[in-house]
Amino acid sequence: MERCRAVAARTIADRLWDGDPPDGFRSTLASYVSRLRRQLSSADEAAGKITGGPAGYRIDVPVDEVDVHCFDRLVAQAQSRAATDPPAARNLFRQAEALWSGEPLAGVAGAWAATVRRILTDKRRTAILRRVELDLLADGTAAEAVVELRELAGVNHTDQRVARLLMTALDRDGRNTEALTVFRELRDRLHDQTGTEPGQELRALHQRLLNGTARTQPAPATVDRQSLQSGMDTLDPAPAYLAGRESDLSDLIDAVTTDLRTGKRAAIFSISGLPGSGKTALALHAAHQLRSRCPDGALQINLHAHDPHLPPLDPREALTQLLDAFGTPFRELGRADTLPALAALWRRRTSGRRLLLVLDDAQGPAQIEPLIPATPGTIALITSRRHLTGPPGLRQHTLAPLSDDAAVAILADITERDLPQDDDLVRFTRVCAGLALAITLAAGHLRSRPAWTVGDLVTRFSMTSRALADDPLTGPIHTAFAMSYQALEGTLRDLLRYIAAHPGPDIAPAAAAAMSKASQADTDVRLDALVDHRLLDHTGPHRYRLHDLLRQFLLAHSDEQQAEDSRQGVERAITFYRAAAARADHAQNPRRRALDYPAASAPVDGVPLDTADQARTWLDHEHLNLAAITTWTGQHGGTAQTGLLPHVLVQHLDRRGRSHQALELIAQALGEPPDTGPDADSITARLLADQAGLYFRTEELGSALESAQAALAIWNTSADRYGQADTHFQMGRVHWYSGHLDQAVAAYRTAAALYEGLGDLSRVAATENLWAIATYVRGQHDQAIALSNHALDLARHENDLTVIADVLIDLGEMHRKLGRDTHALACFHEARTLSATLGDPLITAVVGNNIGAIYQHAGNHQQALASFDTALQLLRAIGDHHTEIDSLVFMAASHTLLADHDAAFEALRTAAALADKTHDQLQQSQVRLAEGDAYRAIGEILRAIEAYQRALDLARDARALMEQAQAHRALSEVFTATGDTALAHEHRQSALAIDSRLS
DSSP states (O other): OOTTSOBOHHHHHHHHTTTOOOTTHHHHHHHHHHHHHHHHHHTTOOGGGEEEETTEEEEOOOGGGOHHHHHHHHHHHHHHHTTTOHHHHHHHHHHHHHTOOSSTTTTOOSHHHHHHHHHHHHHHHHHHHHHHHHHHHTTOOHHHHHHHHHHHHHHOTTOHHHHHHHHHHHHHTTOHHHHHHHHHHHHHHHHHHTSOOOOHHHHHHHHHHHHTOGGGSOOOOSSOHHHHHTOEEOOOOOOSOOTTOHHHHHHHHHHHHHHHHHOSSOEEEEEEOSTTSSHHHHHHHHHHHHGGGOTTEEEEEEOOTTOSSSOOOOHHHHHHHHHHHTTOOHHHHHHOOSHHHHHHHHHHHHTTOOOEEEEEEEOOHHHHGGGSOOOTTOEEEEEESSOOOOSTTOEEEEOOOOOHHHHHHHHHHHHTOOOOOSHHHHHHHHHHTTOHHHHHHHHHHHHTOTTOOHHHHHHHHTOOOGGGGGSTTTHHHHHHHHHHHHTSOHHHHHHHHHHHHOOSSOBOHHHHHHHHTOOHHHHHHHHHHHHHTTSSEEEETTEEEOOHHHHHHHHHTOOHHHHHHHHHHHHHHHHHHHHHHHHHHHHHOTTSOOOSSSOTTSOOTTOOOSSHHHHHHHHHHHHHHHHHHHHHHHHTTOHHHHTTHHHHHHHHHHHTTOHHHHHHHHHHHHHSOOOOSTTHHHHHHHHHHHHHHHHHHTTOHHHHHHHHHHHHHHHHHHTOHHHHHHHHHHHHHHHHHTTOHHHHHHHHHHHHHHHHHHTOHHHHHHHHHHHHHHHHHTTOHHHHHHHHHHHHHHHHHHTOHHHHHHHHHHHHHHHHHTTOHHHHHHHHHHHHHHHHHHTOHHHHHHHHHHHHHHHHHTTOHHHHHHHHHHHHHHHHHHTOHHHHHHHHHHHHHHHHHTTOHHHHHHHHHHHHHHHHHHTOHHHHHHHHHHHHHHHHHTTOHHHHHHHHHHHHHHHHHTTOHHHHHHHHHHHHHHHHHHTOHHHHHHHHHHHHHHHHHHO
């Protein structure tokens, strides 16, 4: 291999012992050389041909006595004559092939030998294929070509060049059906193993075979005059499908174009992303579009950073392959026996040449930096699962998951099916989560299994089993993940397994640190490292998400001990979430009865929860995780572990206008098998009381009363006066809204007495506030105002800012309805000042609506609209659709009064859509009432009557007496105007009957 040049002893030792020669290797090497001399001598060869000296060992033999050099010379001669004298070229190729006898360097171990062996084997394969092409072009015996090509196809079942020639040869031999079978089998293997389609050239040949025109067209040659003139091209065909990556491709092409425009340096781009995200496909599509900009050649090399069968390519081996592909004579390669020497040779060979390089599956900067030529105009596209740094000028392009539309488009295109827009398709896009490999594998799997449905795919993807590693659908995905996972340092693997076990959709550093028992600082660094490895995605600042298919892989491949460690990690996460939730609850409700949690004053590492605003922010970020933790504990029989975690969560959801979501969570918690712990009954009662409050918010008053009574029965049994007071408080609200005002007042009176006996004057004030509202509705306005003022005094005495703000808002509403706008405004302005102190956007928004209503009543409609709009923006920011509807209804009324009817109906359409989405019949009724007013204003009486009647029906369904009375009065007025006195009288009497019930 190193004919007629000295090779340093250290170089020979590195090759023999794979870079780790033993101590005293020089004497061992001298012994080997001596034995080799004796063997050569006994074979009648001149022993003096091996000489030693300071530069190393040298063997002097003529070039014609070394088969590899003869092979290179014959192949080079054949290639040069292929275009002008094909018969002579074929003869030269056959002479070169005849030099082979078995595997090169057989029995020689080590990376160097493996590299040389692979290079020589590839050279032989290339020569055979080029000769077969010439045979077929010359109308040679196709049957002989079939035998050779079948042997090559058996070595590499997905080699598309071999498949193309084999299909051509079979067709020439009159075996068209077999040729079509080769294509079908190759396509199925590509689907199953890589999730890709055959290349365009192969698909075109397949179509010609189907049309019966393949024999009339010559077999396409791999190397023709044009390709020789435009430089070496070893690019793989671009994959057939790029759905959803059009924008990525356009951005990449534009960025490369911008870099090339400067003319000062190479354009170097790293494409990174999750395993299976489509990095190579994007790089190849870009490479083929950019190929014309690099006239001196396009080279692709796989660096094997994540190959399940091969180690990552050493930079020396990579340079050797590139130089060999570039046509570098073997004698020059043999002289460059170190990395610097190979890099220098590569720079010399590429100097002044504009090349396009695709460096696929790179491990890191050290592997790629020697491979990139310095010539301006060169383009290097690097794919990596890691975030790469260096070489200078490297720019990053990170692939996001494919969109759901792109996933469906790929599935439909490959399967050639009409896919119904059903739940299975939604579940398919959710489980694949934009992972290109999963989508294309699934599509290929479905195509080859006509009896399967999309639902069958989802079922298979959703399994968690080690057996899936050998499954043709999930196996390649697991293989892709396994290589990235195994490449991680131990603590990173451990952290990734903990995150996989985490029940929630994402995770923050504090929870990850709790699970892994590591410090916050160490966890932060490790999470960042996992992002660099593209095994975690950012969902927001300091929040991380794991792909669901990667989660399944990690869970499936955890052994028994790892699974137990993960379970304990989840328990530590539950402890963390309980402590943090207690802190958040205390920060928002410092005066509320202490919950069965760790001490609310205890710090929680990594989470600031000292203010109400910090608590709300944390709960906004973590509410899905808290819900998932609650579900997990129920499924694993650990209800007591979460304690009153749902209690904190549902109150937060309720304040964010998500009452229905909160109700689902409570129903789930209450539906789990009963806990047998010492606090089980009190937890159940607390959750029932929360459920009663939520049913009240959603106008399910019968259910609300049942839940409250069930909670009260538990509190009565345990003689828990605080629980009794809370439940009477809830029952008072239900009775009030049901129109049972006497019962409401009685319940509030009982609750206030219990709170007073317990010394909780803040709760007394909150109860008296609602007591005052019920009294006002009964028509006892002065008594109600007095009671409300007493509640305000108590709240001020206790300095409970939240209760003060609530009382001021309700007291202001009473003044507003009594026409005392000055008093009302004073209450609302003070409440707004308090809301700023409390940092509660919901209170600020409610006050804004109330102030706007006063402006509206006074005829200051522009000021009213400004106030409503401010409230609306706050409500949309926090996602409170319930109060947002109130703002929109108020705005519609102001627009109507300003005769801006288009704006009024636009606001009402938005409000109606929100009310329908939340299934809130009360608010649906209120929106229809406002619609009726808007239609009356433009003279569309029939549509107004229709809206009012619909409002009345909804109010009856919701048992909303005040809205029923309002609808009856509106209908009475409309029918009076139309002259239908009978109907007008009927509705007026109905309104009066309801008023009497309310009073």
